[in-house]
Amino acid sequence: MPNMGRKKTQMELIETESARHVTFSKRRSGLFKKASELCTMCAVEVAIIIFSIGGKAFSFGHPNVHSVFNRLRCSENLDASTSSNDAAGQDPILHDLNKTHSDLIEDVGL
Template sequence: MVRGKTLMRRIENTTSRQVTFSKRRNGLLKKAFELSVLCDAEVGLIIFSPRAKLYEFSSSSMQEIIERHQKHIKDDQGEKPVVEQNSMQNLKHETASLMKKIELLETSKRKLLGESLGSCSLEELQRMEHQLERSVNIIRARKMQVYREQIERLKDNVKDLASENVMLLEKQQTSGEEDQGEGLSTESSEKSDVETELFIGLPECRTKRPFKN
């Protein structure tokens, strides 16, 4: 099962944000130290808190690490073609622009959900109110359309059921008439099988002889 990526965003609560910063900072410093010791790597880590307080770690001289980093960047850029450098720069600008748009969309979504409205002006609140009203009208129109479609389907089902009932009644009537016809035929046959008596001779001495049709 593939899990979707969780969208990270800025923590709004100041206290929670500060607690999270302290925990993540300490964890990051610890990982940097472990990496330098276990792997014999040259590590330099610089962190500025939201209040511009500096936290840093370096496995050797921080100044030397920074100079080495700058030299590496210059050497790397000197080896790359100018076109590739421009492409990378454009890609960075596009990425930064997309990140800013995402942040603006997230902020707008939170405001529409009724969160973080403290910094909104009266015009912005009125604009959001009109936007929500338009959205509600669209939702209501769609809901009525769904209702009408469901009613039409129910009407069609009623018609189908009525047709089936008529067909069942016709079958029952036809079956009843056939049963009556069979009953009359059976009764006639039974009457024809009844014995009749034939009398022969004078009344004083006549004898009965059975006779069947």
């Protein structure tokens, strides 16, 4: 007898707007639940910010979003003060991540 488990969902844009909103809501709550489980099981700090299609921000943080971003900001300041000022020597991926982080903080208004 064939296995009646879930079939694999293809990763592509959901065409109908209402189905897209439902999927966003369900997956957002699932993502936040997984992040919470990760915090509990591994004693880590996590922050997630998601913007909906309509531009509404949703966030999850443990212990809270602000403390995680403040910790990140402090570690960036420490890294910047101990590293050379030569931007050419910086890892390009790290540079892109720092830029994305700065943009997110600016968007959120921290």
